[in-house]
Amino acid sequence: MNVVDTLKHLFEAHGEDAYFGEAVSQIEHALQSAALAEQSGSAQPLIVAALLHDVGHLLHGLGENIATKGIDGRHEEVGEEWLRAHFPSAVTEPVRLHVSAKRYLCATDPNYASTLSPASQQSLLLQGGKMTPQEVAGFEANPFWEDAVRLRYWDDTAKVIDLEVPPLQHYLPAIEACVKRASVAPE
Numbered sequence: 001m002n003v004v005d006t007l008k009h010l011f012e013a014h015g016e017d018a019y020f021g022e023a024v025s026q027i028e029h030a031l032q033s034a035a036l037a038e039q040s041g042s043a044q045p046l047i048v049a050a051l052l053h054d055v056g057h058l059l060h061g062l063g064e065n066i067a068t069k070g071i072d073g074r075h076e077e078v079g080e081e082w083l084r085a086h087f088p089s090a091v092t093e094p095v096r097l098h099v100s101a102k103r104y105l106c107a108t109d110p111n112y113a114s115t116l117s118p119a120s121q122q123s124l125l126l127q128g129g130k131m132t133p134q135e136v137a138g139f140e141a142n143p144f145w146e147d148a149v150r151l152r153y154w155d156d157t158a159k160v161i162d163l164e165v166p167p168l169q170h171y172l173p174a175i176e177a178c179v180k181r182a183s184v185a186p187e
């Protein structure tokens, strides 16, 4: 099965799973994130990153309410490791960094932490809390840190009940295009 079919299968099999502690499902959250990225005029790899940023949740099968059970599923690393075989770093790095971006914004934006949902505030503690100044500097040294911060804001916003957004099918050409680029110039 190629990567596009695998992704379709993953969303079909697990997309209706709850998005931990939130009112929307995994597929609703993914599609809303991608729609926000597209509306912002982002490049294709970042739209694909927004769509797939939580694919680690679909892959690792640890079930619902990981944070409330006190386990950090490291879904950003699970997702990035799997995506790396198929996509360039313009897709995989924002995915890998989207949890760090939360810790980054908690350290650099005084109003940010209060905007997080209760579930996201709870998982923040498991993820290490806000960044230290050294961690902030290290984060800003990554060429994709600003994309990761953009993705983070969309991630935090993409939780609207019954929002009308384009379906998964709308993004398949973008996914395909990013896969092809990766296979032409492997990293």
Ligand code: FE
Pocket (backbone or CB within 6 Å): 029, 053, 054, 155
């Ligand atoms: Fe998310």
